Amino acid sequence: MEVKHGYKQTEIGVIPEDWNALPMETITTHIGDGLHGTPVYSPNGEYFFINGNNLNGGKIVVTSDTKSVDYTEFIKYRKPLSNRSILLSINGTIGNLGMFDGEPIVLGKSAAYLNVKAEICKQFVYHSLQTQIVKQQFFDGLTGSTIGNLGLATIRQTQIPLPQTEAEQRAIAEVLSDVDALLVALDRLIAKKRDLKQASMQQLLTGQTRIPGFHGEWEVKTLGDLFNFSGGYSASRDQLSTEGHCYLHYGDIHGASKTWVDTRADYQDIPKLNIPLKRVSANSLLKDGDVVFVDASEDDEGTSKHVVVVNKDNVPFISGLHTIVAKSKTDELAHEYRHYCFQTAAIRQQFLFYAVGTKVSGISKTNIPKLTLPVPSVPEQSAIAAVLSDMDAELSALVARRDKTRDLKQAMMQELLTGRTRLI
Numbered sequence: 001m002e003v004k005h006g007y008k009q010t011e012i013g014v015i016p017e018d019w020n021a022l023p024m025e026t027i028t029t030h031i032g033d034g035l036h037g038t039p040v041y042s043p044n045g046e047y048f049f050i051n052g053n054n055l056n057g058g059k060i061v062v063t064s065d066t067k068s069v070d071y072t073e074f075i076k077y078r079k080p081l082s083n084r085s086i087l088l089s090i091n092g093t094i095g096n097l098g099m100f101d102g103e104p105i106v107l108g109k110s111a112a113y114l115n116v117k118a119e120i121c122k123q124f125v126y127h128s129l130q131t132q133i134v135k136q137q138f139f140d141g142l143t144g145s146t147i148g149n150l151g152l153a154t155i156r157q158t159q160i161p162l163p164q165t166e167a168e169q170r171a172i173a174e175v176l177s178d179v180d181a182l183l184v185a186l187d188r189l190i191a192k193k194r195d196l197k198q199a200s201m202q203q204l205l206t207g208q209t210r211i212p213g214f215h216g217e218w219e220v221k222t223l224g225d226l227f228n229f230s231g232g233y234s235a236s237r238d239q240l241s242t243e244g245h246c247y248l249h250y251g252d253i254h255g256a257s258k259t260w261v262d263t264r265a266d267y268q269d270i271p272k273l274n275i276p277l278k279r280v281s282a283n284s285l286l287k288d289g290d291v292v293f294v295d296a297s298e299d300d301e302g303t304s305k306h307v308v309v310v311n312k313d314n315v316p317f318i319s320g321l322h323t324i325v326a327k328s329k330t331d332e333l334a335h336e337y338r339h340y341c342f343q344t345a346a347i348r349q350q351f352l353f354y355a356v357g358t359k360v361s362g363i364s365k366t367n368i369p370k371l372t373l374p375v376p377s378v379p380e381q382s383a384i385a386a387v388l389s390d391m392d393a394e395l396s397a398l399v400a401r402r403d404k405t406r407d408l409k410q411a412m413m414q415e416l417l418t419g420r421t422r423l424i
Helices: 071-077 122-128 132-140 152-157 166-204 250-254 300-304 345-354 378-416
Strands: 007-010 013-016 019-023 028-033 047-050 085-089 097-099 105-107 111-116 159-163 219-222 227-231 245-248 260-262 291-294 306-310 317-319 323-328 372-375
Touching: 013 019, 013 159, 028 152, 047 071, 071 105, 085 122, 097 122, 111 122, 111 152, 122 159, 122 166, 132 152, 132 159, 159 166, 166 378, 245 250, 250 291, 291 300, 300 345
Parallel strands: 047 105, 245 317, 260 306
Antiparallel strands: 007 013, 019 159, 028 111, 085 097, 085 111, 219 372, 227 323, 291 306, 291 323
């Protein structure tokens, strides 16, 4: 491959002539890992015990499951961490990062620390550790068969392209950090909008807040008043492919990020089952407006999971294993309202009340008709759905912007951290 003027070929690719490809051990004062053992935990300990799973997005993430230790254990097992330290997950989820923020911690064995030299821009190294160049070197050096382990020797020998001047390192890092700040702001805005939508749903779908112009009492109906219920056609995941008729597996309902499935918009992503339709009961073929609930879940949160079917073209769509199909008896529920009306806390509580099972819980076709639902007039339903749909559209636009910004950052990293594009 011809290398253009001003650039040179190295083991990790083409970089500017005035850059170096350096192993991590030459740009750090120390690389080590955490405690290879278990400290004595203390429920009221002042010092968190941090492992690789506590590192995400450059932050040290403390959850309700994070253990803590007292001062005696901290003194015994503390590592030489400083404001020059970057923390790196080295077991399980490889490569997650956290910038040490000065808060004293005890580090576990699934995390490593890299103390960057004073003359090197730490933020530049942090961004470089996220590049494909570095990740590939990490991957090539993994040990272990079931769970990959990233050894300290591999980290020490992992090379990054590095500008010779700290000024150029800092200029690149500042640009990428600005994009990170934008991503954080977008994530916060998305979380805020999701919370607002949840609050609005609870208010609007229970009648606590009314759309202007609508008055009068709502009726309370059982789901048995509104729907006929039936089961799906059982097929295992390994029977599914990209050929045949659309098939709705209960696992795909559990994993869905939205409460509807559209045979037009989602067709390519819907698994297919290649069988003759004559083997499938008409009750298991999904029509526009059908609601499909799961009848099995491994946790309480999943017991009320469902999707509304949007099937304007009436394509063959088979409801599958562990599903309960709800087909309308009446026209009392507007189709667009169904996208939202089963998401209230009251409905979820009813699902939990009727759920049976220990390790796997679920609701039966016998019990689901007993659930009750407040039902406004169809015009009010449509007005409520329009408000919530607008919120969904705003959320989707924000998520698309966030995802586009992430893609842009990846492209910028590829250009800036290899010297293809120079800032100085």
